[in-house]
Amino acid sequence: MNISEIAEMAGVSRAAVSRYFNNGYISEEKREQIRRVVEETGYIPSAQAQMLRTKKxxxxxxxxxxxxxxxxxxxxxxxxxxxxxxxxxxxxxxxxxxxxxxxxxxxxxxxxxxxxxxxxxxxxxxxxxxxxxxxxxxxxxxxxxxxxxxxxxxDDSMAAAEVTELLVHERPNCVGYVGVTSQDEAAGKHRLEGFLQTLEKHGLDCGPQQRVEADFTLMSGYEKAKELLTKSPDTDAIFCSTDTIAIGVLKYLREIGKRVPQDVAVTGIGANKMGDVTTPTLSTVKFFxxxxxxxxxxxxxxxxxxxxxxxxxxxxxxxxxxxxxxx
Amino acid sequence: MNISEIAEMAGVSRAAVSRYFNNGYISEEKREQIRRVVEETGYIPSAQAQMLRTKKxxxxxxxxxxxxxxxxxxxxxxxxxxxxxxxxxxxxxxxxxxxxxxxxxxxxxxxxxxxxxxxxxxxxxxxxxxxxxxxxxxxxxxxxxxxxxxxxxxDDSMAAAEVTELLVHERPNCVGYVGVTSQDEAAGKHRLEGFLQTLEKHGLDCGPQQRVEADFTLMSGYEKAKELLTKSPDTDAIFCSTDTIAIGVLKYLREIGKRVPQDVAVTGIGANKMGDVTTPTLSTVKFFxxxxxxxxxxxxxxxxxxxxxxxxxxxxxxxxxxxxxxx
DNA sequence: TTTTTATGTGAAATCGTTTTCATATGTTGA
DNA sequence: TCAACATATGAAAACGATTTCACATAAAAA
Structure with a gap:
């Protein structure tokens, strides 16, 4: 089925059929003839030919x-x-x-x-x-x-800054950070900046020795939490750059018997579905x-x-x- | 940039250029000329024209x-x-x-x-x-x-049958089912069949009055669990056709103070990531x-x-x- | 009445490839 | 030597649409 056959069946030129489909000048009479033939045959113009010709x-x-x-x-x-x-x-x-x-x-x-x-x-x-x-x-x-x-x-930076407010609400003594590579500006760099900004505002600190870098997986969050808490056992607030990481962190904290949020507060970012079904549920930021x-x-x-x-x-x-x- | 320009620049015919790209007969000499021109120009054949001509x-x-x-x-x-x-x-x-x-x-x-x-x-x-x-x-x-x-x-049916074995391991008195429409043969009909088959094998039962139909959401699982447990408060095992539904069920059970699995056992199907982070974690079947x-x-x-x-x-x-x- | 404008039409060119065809040439096998 | 075959080549047709162009006709404006 191509445009020529349709044109012939309808007793018109190819151009007319094309105009029928593209709202060009065409008389009511021919329009109707073409409509009938198109309906009968179920003809659909070739997408490839259209692409080639129109460049769209x-x-x-x-x-x-x-x-x-x-x-x-x-x-x-x-x-x-x-x-x-x-x-x-x-x-x-x-x-x-x-x-x-x-x-x-x-x-x-x-x-x-x-x-x-x-x-x-x-x-x-x-x-x-x-x-x-x-x-x-x-x-x-x-x-x-x-x-x-x-x-x-x-708005990764502001989002991180605001969720950090929740994290530091109870004035923690030792804040930790489990983030991702700052080569990823959105999830890495900006979230870190927002986090640090809120800390500073509250006279708190999270030096590089309190910061660890994970990849985007749950298990990596778990491993990095272990690393962080081994280095600094008195950490009582952890900012995580993603929810998946945060849930890995929660898993580790539970394993070593730390209560969340009583012993350690934790936040994530991204409103992953998982964060709403963990115990405890995870404070986070929802992006749209x-x-x-x-x-x-x-x-x-x-x-x-x-x-x-x-x-x-x-x-x-x-x-x-x-x-x-x-x- | 089209094949004709490339052909001209290389001093060959269009057909030769086409053969160059499609492993047709072509002399080493011309092949090299074309290769050079293609490299210089970064020419890539038009996908649209190829589609139109080859029908692929x-x-x-x-x-x-x-x-x-x-x-x-x-x-x-x-x-x-x-x-x-x-x-x-x-x-x-x-x-x-x-x-x-x-x-x-x-x-x-x-x-x-x-x-x-x-x-x-x-x-x-x-x-x-x-x-x-x-x-x-x-x-x-x-x-x-x-x-x-x-x-x-x-293998929805066998999978459901096997996971039901876990569910009935502790010989429940009253088994419930939260499933989906059996118009969906895989997730609805077959999983129900597998479930019933295992029940029968163990001399257990789950009549229509013990079965409720949810859609594929967590909240629906929650609502239907409420419906089921209001009707039959002594339900002590619930088969869910999907993990998402199961997690909604868990949420409701927790809310009314039922312990899982001590008071009620629950299973899902699908190995959703959520099921591994709930408390308790969810028994389920992993499909690949x-x-x-x-x-x-x-x-x-x-x-x-x-x-x-x-x-x-x-x-x-x-x-x-x-x-x-x-x- | 004449000029302009809007509407309507089909022939043919065009988009950029691949493939068929006709035609060579060189090599191999009988 | 001659047929058979593999290799090599370019001209031209084909894929199936849209769009330009030239040319109508009818209605509106001058």
Whole structure:
């Protein structure tokens, strides 16, 4: 089934059929003839031919580090919901935490594979910035701020600062930090900054010897808590850069018989589902991942529509969730 | 940059350049000339033109009910990993639990949008079966068995039967069931069957009045537990069709002061991350979602390669995880 | 009445590849 | 020597749409 057959069956030219689908000038009479034939045959225009001719794919490339993560999958849900009504679809590129693949996909997508890219970023190297600079199609960075680029990110610093208020409410003697690499500016650097800022405000301290660096897993949180508490057994408040890490920390504390929050207060960030079912439940900050995904999608859509002149940076809000692990 | 420009720069015909990329006959001399020009220009052939001409998109359509779900996102991770090396990518279609959209996407994808479809199924209506029957491209059903179609699914019945063994280990007096609609054959019908089978084997019973139907949420598990325990306050073992539901049940039991497992034993299915951090931790069954995704992907790949003559049904194994909520 | 404008139409070019076809040449086997 | 075959090449057709162009016609404006 192609446009020529439809045209012939309807007794019109190919151009007329094309106009029928694209709201071009066409008489009521021919419109009806074509409608009938299209209905009978169930004809759908070839997406490939359209893409080739129009240079529009109606595809948004989504590059992400790992799809099976609560936050990332929520962002994708938000993106999907926002672009569907505009007739776009998601071309998924899961890099499996491989930075090289991020750049590879960026280059592949740039070659007319998709109309725009949403990059769920973690760490930005020189190579990333070079690849981004050379990009010919619109791009939105999601989850990180990157100067000069459209981006949607979370107020990691303020969120960390506010949740730290819960942590230090009972005036701890010895505060600990279980974070992630500050190469990840959002989850590493900014959260650490917010944390330290609140400590300072309260005349508290958390020197480098009180800080340990985990990766994004529960077991790593557990191990690093052990390291921290072995070094400083009198730690009575622990800030964790993610909920998953925090839950690993809780696990270790329970194992050595420390009560939370009586002996040690603990906070996380991210409002992972797990944090609401632990004992004690975890004080944390809720980011609106699905909404940020939707916002990023809208930004790409605007760029594709030719709206949106200047580069936009959108910082999303958050909600502090006070639960049992602090007080 | 198109193939004609490259051909001209290299002093060869378009056909030669095409052969260069597709391992056709080409002399060492020309190969080298083309290689140089391609390297200089960074030329990448237009995917759209290739798709149009070859009728191959190198795309797998993945239709799923909801991407921000632990099991689904793990399946997608598995699919992604398996198809990447074969040069395929995922075109994502999230139906947001809308069965109509499942059929819509099936039809869209069938029209040369993708080379094959993986359908993460839940409920199959007549309309689904009609759409599937009319499908011209290969399809694999993931997560459900559907006779006559390639599918990868889990041994829900046996898994439920085995986890029920844990539940009845202490010879309960009154067994309850919090399940999901049996329109969902995998999570509803088969798990119920497995559950009942083990009960029968032990001379136990769980009549319809002891069974309640939840949806797939934690709060629903909570509400239905309330319903069940109001009706039958002496219930001392509860089978839950999913971990999320089970955790809602645990929440309610704790609220009314029932100890788990001393007063009431509870089991779930699915090995959700939450079940390992609750108090008590949840006895459950681990399915291998990522692996099933990978298997489904391999099946599609085989079908596209012309291998795989007959329809295949692949039933995946499971592992029972005994934790604190039973004993 | 004449000019402008809006509406309607199909032929043909175009998008950027792959593939068929016709045609060579050089090598091998009989 | 001649047939058979593998290797090599470019011209041109094909994939299936959209869009430009030239040309109508009818209605509105001057």
């Amino acid at each position: 794919t109606k595809l948004i490339g989504v590059i992400l580090p790992k799809i099976d993560s609560e936050s990332v999958s929520q962002m994708v849900a938000g993106i999907g919901g926002a672009i569907r009504n505009a007739g776009y679809q998601i071309l998924l590129a899961d890099t499996e935490n491989d930075a090289k693949k991020e750049i590879e996909y960026l280059n592949i997508f740039d070659n007319d594979r998709v109309d725009g890219v949403i990059l769920v970023g973690t760490v930005f190297t020189k190579a990333h910035k070079k690849a981004l600079k050379e990009l010919k199609i619109p791009v939105v960075i999601l989850g990180q701020r990157l100067g000069g680029y459209n981006c949607v990110f979370h 991942y699905q909404e940020s995904g939707a916002e990023a999608a809208q930004m790409i859509l605007d760029a594709l529509d030719g709206r949106q002149a200047a580069v936009k940076e959108l910082k999303m809000g958050y909600t502090v969730i006070e639960r049992e692990s602090t007080r | 998109t190198k795309l797998i359509g993945v239709i799923l009910p909801k991407i921000d779900s632990e099991s689904v996102s793990q399946m997608v991770a598995g699919i992604g990993g398996a198809i990447r090396n074969a040069g395929y990518q995922i075109l994502l279609a999230d139906t947001e639990n809308d069965a109509k959209k499942e059929i819509e996407y099936l039809n869209i994808f069938d029209n040369d949008r993708v080379d094959g479809v993986i359908l993460v199924g839940t409920v199959f209506t007549k309309a689904h079966k009609k759409a599937l029957k009319e499908l011209k491209i290969p399809v694999v059903i993931l997560g459900q068995r559907l006779g006559g179609y390639n599918c990868v699914f889990h 979602y990522q692996e099933s995704g990978a298997e489904a992907a391999q099946m599609i790949l085989d079908a596209l390669d012309g291998r795989q003559a007959a329809v295949k049904e692949l039933k995946m194994g499971y592992t029972v995880i005994e934790r604190e909520s039973t004993r």
